[in-house]
Amino acid sequence: MVSRVVFGRGSFNQLGDIIEDKRISDKAPFVFIVDDVFKGNAWLTGRIPLAYADEIIYVSVEEEPKTAQVDKLVEDIILKHRDRPSGIIGIGGGSTLDLAKAVSIMLTNRGEASDYQGWDLVKNPAIYHVGIPTVSGTGAEVSRTTVLTGPDRKLGINSDYTPFDQVILDPELIKDVPKDQWFYTGMDCFIHSVESLNGTYLNAFSKSYGEKAYEMCLDVFLNDSLSKKEADDLLMMASWHGGMSIAYSQVGIVHAMSYGLSYVLGTRHGIGNCIVFEHLENYYPKDVDLFRQMRECHQVNLPTGICADLNSEEIETMIKVAFSLEPLWENALGSSWRKKISDQDLFELYRKM
Ligand code: NAD
Ligand code: ZN
Secondary structure, eight states, X not given: OOSEEEESTTGGGGHHHHHHTTOOOTTSOEEEEEEGGGTTOHHHHTTSOOOTTOEEXXXXXXXXXXXXXXXXXXXXXXXXXSSOOSEEEEEESHHHHHHHHHHHHHTSSOSOGGGGOEESOOOSOOOOEEXXXXXXXXXXXXXXXXEEEOSSOEEEEEOTTOSOXXXXXXXXXXXXXXXXXXHHHHHHHHHHHHHHHTSTTOOHHHHHHHHHHHXXXXXXXXXXXXXXXXXXXXXXXXXXXXXXXXXXXXXXXXXXXXXXXXXXXXXXXXXHHHHHHTTOTTTSHHHHHHHHHHHHHTTOOOOOOTTTTOOHHHHHHHHHHHHHOXXXXXXXXXXTHHHHOOHHHHHHHHHHO
16 A cells, blocks of 8 residues: 555645655755656656756656566666666656656666566565546556566566555646546546456455445436536546545456457557446447546547458457456456457457447
């Protein structure tokens, strides 16, 4: 679990006080990994508390994080600073938070980031790391994974050392997220709660967090009497709860198939999940119906026909990537999941997307 968290409008201003005690020396910098959408945005970057050798590294999240990008960031930090950093602070959406988590792990573990894609492969504790989300929904601020695309697969570094040591949840930071992005990433949270609540891994923890996230998402996306501020506050909390819910259980078919899309087509996580979810009425009927209502309510259009022109080999790769995520299928369909869904079923679903 994340050991420390603050929530509230304006809490970003506490960052300096929060990290002060964690400074190891004046030569051990804090490195701020910041989404480059904030480059030149003085409202946000002007409040980053820089001192001594501290540094801001702007990262592009045009593509979702890659293991090679993590390795390059780590190499740059090691080459530039004599001492190991005092901490890594990630400021941005899920992609930036994942980069920050992965960099903090790779600063204390040998080899390349791709060596650690999987479950519990990390040997040494990461350096102190702080997460500050600027888009709500992924739950990356709270999860024990950092999702990376490597040379052979898209898979997280899942470990007890991955979660942030500190998170700052300031709903003011999400005010300028474009509408479609707000919806796609918000739906990631809704889908986390649906996949957790409908999964066989469900337990008392994942159920209580999942139910709360689900309820808050219905309010954010279907209750039009909420103000933008109220909705932003609620969605940031929902994201946290959705993330906690899957931390105690697992995601399901939507995520497995969305990883296939992402691997072959580079489709981003939020929108990819929406494209898949739209077609899963046989698996999550009530919630796919609600999803469609939310989409219509916010007038968000999803791309169609993205797999129509793919050759069979490309679709087979998608199927292979999707089925390689066994815990997701086991959560969704139970231990005999392989008998309940075939390559052909997935082929037909992908063709429709
Ligand atoms: P993102 O970080 O990919 O960002 C999406 C877009 O929003 C980018 O263009 C970004 O620049 C922009 N943006 C971010 N903050 C903004 C702001 N305040 N104002 C305006 N624009 C802003 O988006 P995301 O959906 O939060 O994250 C998706 C990533 O999260 C994927 O890489 C996915 O694999 C990962 N993910 C991780 C976990 C986890 O548990 N670690 C869970 C789900 C998803
Ligand atoms: Zn997700």
